[in-house]
Amino acid sequence: MVPWRSSTTGVNIALRVTPRGGRDGVDGIEQLADGRSVLKVRVRAIADGGEANRAVLALLAKSLGVPKASVSLLSGATSRLKQIAVEGDPARLAEALRRLAPTESTDLGN
Structure with missing residues (x-):
């Protein structure tokens, strides 16, 4: 099961963040x-x-190839568990997420 859901405007992602990682x-x-x-x-x-939150949003924007303005925090501002929204083409974003974090069924270790 993947931690993101497509929406009409992009994807929503569930995160667990480790600050000072x-x-x-x-x-x-x-x-x-x-x-x-x-x-x-x-x-x-x-x-x-909010330093860690800003760093997470910037990291996701860079990793997914979208402008920083396309990434926003939906919930979890003071929690390690967060919900993030990324605006853009849902299919392209989902593919980028699969490349970033392959699921066990697609990651064959090759």
């Missing part, structure tokens, strides 16, 4: 204890004054 990057998909899937993201920024 040593580097900026996407670490794949994780299944939470309640069965939900999330995209694991880490950023160097600290979780103070």
